[in-house]
Amino acid sequence: MLFGGVLGALQWLVVRERVPVPRKAWITANVGPALLAWLLVIMPAVTSAQDSHDNVSTAYLLAASQSLALGPLLGLSQSLVLRKVTRRWAWWIGANLASWLIVDAVVYLLSLWSKDLDLFTGDGSIVEVYVTLIATTPLTGRALLWVLAPSALGHK
Template identity: 85%
Template sequence: MIALLIATVGAALLGGVLGALQWLVVRRRVPIPRKAWITANIGPALLAWLLVIMPAVISAQNSDANVSTAYLLAASQSLALGPLLGLSQSLVLRKVTRRWAWWIGANLASWLIVDAVIYLLSHLFSNLNAFTGDGSIAEIYLALIATTPLTGRALLWVLAPTALTTADKPKTP
């Protein structure tokens, strides 16, 4: 029961903050309701917590393993669920842009690129251990932040005025 509560709070915090920050940018291009966008972020975050992070933590607790290492490893594995976020958000975007399906691919590509770069860097720098369980929470956040420029640029392209559906195109005087 406690694990479910932690998962729900973690998902609401992660999805809610990410969704609110993204919505501040998205709303400047298209009229997407804040609640719809934030909900599209919380759902995948909840799935990541319930399907990846919490099972790893519960398993660590049951085997008397280091719970903080379990959180770290599970969080790094949940990075692969980033494309799930793109899928959920694309369902909101398809109402306003013809390029909505590209958003799924952009999320997948950005997460794969960042994971590959971090993996390669971990071979060059022995202190970068995000994917081995010896790393720090800061390394996980670094990976999350590193996807931002890639997905942000892609989102601007997906929401370019030429890609918007006719009903949502900005009106020229």
């Protein structure tokens, strides 16, 4: 929820410069998917690890890295807000998915090269999880500017 709230607040600072989107609607569109990913992906993995006496921190790291679903969930949720102001709203879903796939692929390839980056094996750190989450920002940010370009604004 913290990630969704911070991401939503920071994105809204950019979005509001292009279109009149209510802050509450935009931040809620970020917190909802983050909460869903937490409840449906991360918590079950942690609970399962705890019940089986496995390493809970490893389960958390694996679940967080598997929350690739967060990209499309964010894109879908945010697109419902963007739908009212841009004709390119549907592209936002794909842009989120693509950015998360690209970042995960790069992190995976880097982990093959360096054993210090073990996010996908469960031996990584929480810092690696957040770096991976933050690394999507430049890609999604650029896509957001395209989705909100003046030529795309207006209803469907």
